Amino acid sequence: MLGLGIFTKGENEATMDAANISDLIERLKTRYPLIKEKLCDPKTGRLYPGFEILVNEQPIINEEQELNNGDIVTILPIFAGG
Amino acid sequence: MGEFKYKGYCSKLLRINLTKQTSTEEPLKELDIERFIGGRGLGAKILFDEVKKGVDPLSPENKIIITTGPLTGTRVPTSTNRFIITTKSPLTGIYGFSVSGGAFGLELKKAGYDGLIIEGKADKPIYLQIDDGKVYFRDAGWLWGIPVFEATRMLRESLGYYYRTIMIGPAGEKLVKISGIISDDRRASARCGVGAVMGSKLLKAVAVKGSREYTMAEPSKFEEALKEAFKNIGLQPGPWKEFRQTGTQSGPIKNNAWGILPTANWREAIFDKAAEISYPLLRERFVIKDTGCNQCPIRCTKVTLVKDGPYAGAVTDGPEYETIYAFGSSCKIGDPRPIIAADMLCDDLGLDTISTGLTIAWAMEAHEKGALSRSDLDGLNLRFGSDEGLLIAVKKMAYRDGALGRLLSDGVREAARKVGKGSESYAMHVKGLEIGGYDPRGSKGQGLVLAAGSRGGCHHAYGVASFVEIPQGNATSAKGKGLLVKGTLRIRVIIDSAPLCAFAASRVPPPLLAKLISAATGMEMQPSDLERAADRIATLERAYNAREGVRREHDTLPERLMKEPVPDGPNKGSVVTAEELELMKTEFYESMGWDITTGVPKRSTLEALGLSDIASDLSRAEVPLL
Numbered sequence: 001m002l003g004l005g006i007f008t009k010g011e012n013e014a015t016m017d018a019a020n021i022s023d024l025i026e027r028l029k030t031r032y033p034l035i036k037e038k039l040c041d042p043k044t045g046r047l048y049p050g051f052e053i054l055v056n057e058q059p060i061i062n063e064e065q066e067l068n069n070g071d072i073v074t075i076l077p078i079f080a081g082g
Numbered sequence: 083m084g085e086f087k088y089k090g091y092c093s094k095l096l097r098i099n100l101t102k103q104t105s106t107e108e109p110l111k112e113l114d115i116e117r118f119i120g121g122r123g124l125g126a127k128i129l130f131d132e133v134k135k136g137v138d139p140l141s142p143e144n145k146i147i148i149t150t151g152p153l154t155g156t157r158v159p160t161s162t163n164r165f166i167i168t169t170k171s172p173l174t175g176i177y178g179f180s181v182s183g184g185a186f187g188l189e190l191k192k193a194g195y196d197g198l199i200i201e202g203k204a205d206k207p208i209y210l211q212i213d214d215g216k217v218y219f220r221d222a223g224w225l226w227g228i229p230v231f232e233a234t235r236m237l238r239e240s241l242g243y244y245y246r247t248i249m250i251g252p253a254g255e256k257l258v259k260i261s262g263i264i265s266d267d268r269r270a271s272a273r274c275g276v277g278a279v280m281g282s283k284l285l286k287a288v289a290v291k292g293s294r295e296y297t298m299a300e301p302s303k304f305e306e307a308l309k310e311a312f313k314n315i316g317l318q319p320g321p322w323k324e325f326r327q328t329g330t331q332s333g334p335i336k337n338n339a340w341g342i343l344p345t346a347n348w349r350e351a352i353f354d355k356a357a358e359i360s361y362p363l364l365r366e367r368f369v370i371k372d373t374g375c376n377q378c379p380i381r382c383t384k385v386t387l388v389k390d391g392p393y394a395g396a397v398t399d400g401p402e403y404e405t406i407y408a409f410g411s412s413c414k415i416g417d418p419r420p421i422i423a424a425d426m427l428c429d430d431l432g433l434d435t436i437s438t439g440l441t442i443a444w445a446m447e448a449h450e451k452g453a454l455s456r457s458d459l460d461g462l463n464l465r466f467g468s469d470e471g472l473l474i475a476v477k478k479m480a481y482r483d484g485a486l487g488r489l490l491s492d493g494v495r496e497a498a499r500k501v502g503k504g505s506e507s508y509a510m511h512v513k514g515l516e517i518g519g520y521d522p523r524g525s526k527g528q529g530l531v532l533a534a535g536s537r538g539g540c541h542h543a544y545g546v547a548s549f550v551e552i553p554q555g556n557a558t559s560a561k562g563k564g565l566l567v568k569g570t571l572r573i574r575v576i577i578d579s580a581p582l583c584a585f586a587a588s589r590v591p592p593p594l595l596a597k598l599i600s601a602a603t604g605m606e607m608q609p610s611d612l613e614r615a616a617d618r619i620a621t622l623e624r625a626y627n628a629r630e631g632v633r634r635e636h637d638t639l640p641e642r643l644m645k646e647p648v649p650d651g652p653n654k655g656s657v658v659t660a661e662e663l664e665l666m667k668t669e670f671y672e673s674m675g676w677d678i679t680t681g682v683p684k685r686s687t688l689e690a691l692g693l694s695d696i697a698s699d700l701s702r703a704e705v706p707l708l
Contacts (some may be wrong), residue, residue, distance in 0.1 A: 003553035049324030
């Protein structure tokens with residue numbers, strides 16, 4: 001979870017069980033309430049757009065992508081302004 | 083004169099003298115291309131050579147230089163819609179440039195020119211008509227005084243809609259130092275007061291039409307590299323597909339979450355109404371269309387329309403994040419409707435939204451503190467959290483109308499200087515340019531970007547360090563930020579010279595860009611060559627400013643950011659300390675090969691970068707060269 005330390009009590013890494021990306025994000029929201037409060041759309045509950053999510057350094061196909069034992073998921077905020 | 087060595091360029095510049103009403107084609111120099119590529123780099127070189135130390139930016143001796151690059155006219159996503167305007171800025175008195183999207187740059191290249199150099203001053207308002215190499219100086223009396231949208235429609239109806247135009251509004255005509263230049267597709271070259279330079283020359287517009295085909299050196303190699311670029315942009319899952327949904331309008335909620343959203347004239351860094359002026363609410367209630375610059379696949383522009391209330395009917399391409407920050411959180415306005423209306427009005431009158439919004443935010447604070455009275459503001463009750471009088475203030479600034487217009491039209495530095503009473507301490511500019519919207523108290527590298535940037539306190543010239551240091555998780559540390567900013571600067575200079583839109587940069591990284599430029603031009607280019615060119619261009623920009631007297635001590639930040647701690651949020655208590663700023667500057671200067679005492683490029687660096695001619699010029703101008 002690169003750059004999300006202010007929402008995760010300073011933790012940049014976490015280990016957890018999750019069936020797929022969507023499930024993983026729900027578990028993160030539970031463990032780190034600030035992720036839910038600050039980074040998620042209150043209407044849909046989903047992460048706001050603009051996060052690069054990689055599984056084993058490869059971009060995900062969608063949030064239903066299944067996860068396997070030992071997978072490393074990286075969540076990285078992408079900023080763009082102008 | 084032999085044939086120009088490289089493809090991908092027109093190999094010609096067009097010099098236009100408004101005083102004499104002459105136009106001359108000049109050869110593009112191969113050495114200039116080899117050293118500076120095009121776009122921003124080429125503009126910087128021409129400005130250095132032709133606008134010398136001490137020139138008054140609003141005098142006929144200043145020049146407006148409009149350039150494109152080798153990839154303009156190709157199918158590289160976003161390349162064909164960038165052009166750069168370079169001039170000496172009347173707002174800052176130093177190097178100025180403005181990057182714009184839209185169709186004008188492509189049309190200029192189709193007309194046969196890699197750049198325009200406009201000098202002198204007409205004796206009455208004119209516009210330039212450029213038609214495939216033929217140049218006409220046309221009377222603009224019938225357009226002068228008319229806002230941009232209507233004047234553009236009138237001009238293009240008169241000439242034909244194949245013409246693409248750039249134009250100043252009443253603000254540029256009145257030499258308002260925060261005025262910009264607006265294209266017919268509502269793209270703004272807004273920063274640095276470029277509109278006032280055009281107005282000082284009595285030049286209302288440039289209209290261009292062309293039919294020249296692009297010539298390419300190695301088409302099949304180019305196609306191969308192009309496939310890779312298209313694959314990267316927008317055609318695979320990832321944040322760039324989502325960017326089409328959000329544009330830059332998710333900036334407020336993101337920056338607010340990270341505690342770096344400038345609020346109440348930068349007094350605060352968290353805005354309780356951030357969500358109300360951000361994606362997704364903007365998309366649900368106001369966005370009517372996704373669009374973008376010509377031939378761009380990203381489609382980042384969100385066209386927004388106000389359907390109800392006192393601003394009903396306001397429609398704009400945007401507002402972009404910086405405009406939302408300047409008129410929204412900076413003024414504590416949590417309603418998108420006046421922000422949309424202000425964005426539209428700034429485009430129509432030809433004003434820079436960042437400078438205008440920040441200057442109004444300063445006026446709100448000055449009024450709150452009693453430094454400005456209601457009569458100083460022509461009776462307007464400008465105050466944080468209220469849009470009352472906002473659009474009237476914008477209009478007065480564009481027309482220099484009334485006490486308010488006369489006070490605020492030339493930006494926040496000038497306004498604070500006139501008012502005094504401690505208001506300089508909350509005038510949010512660096513070197514006169516109102517600053518871009520990422521709070522360095524929570525993103526220290528961004529402080530270096532603002533302090534040392536070549537055109538003043540902008541978020542563009544040296545890249546946006548926040549975009550890198552926040553994901554890296556070390557935004558609140560000053561360590562290593564000199565090197566980080568060297569990295570962001572390199573990318574930004576390269577893409578401004580190629581050119582390429584910043585929103586495509588991560589998908590067309592330097593190795594791929596080098597392949598594209600090499601195949602397009604036949605000029606052998608490796609990623610290291612691009613980096614070296616970026617260092618060269620950035621050093622040239624610095625040399626220009628050094629010649630104008632800029633030294634290390636001028637690379638600083640507004641007092642507020644160094645003395646007033648963030649009051650709440652994740653960065654509560656934080657400032658950019660003097661020690662941190664000096665640490666970052668020293669590391670940055672060292673990495674760039676600039677003297678750490680003066681901030682001036684060293685002679686050895688200039689020579690190593692192939693800029694001995696620049697070193698000689700600086701010596702003649704008595705700039706101390708170590």
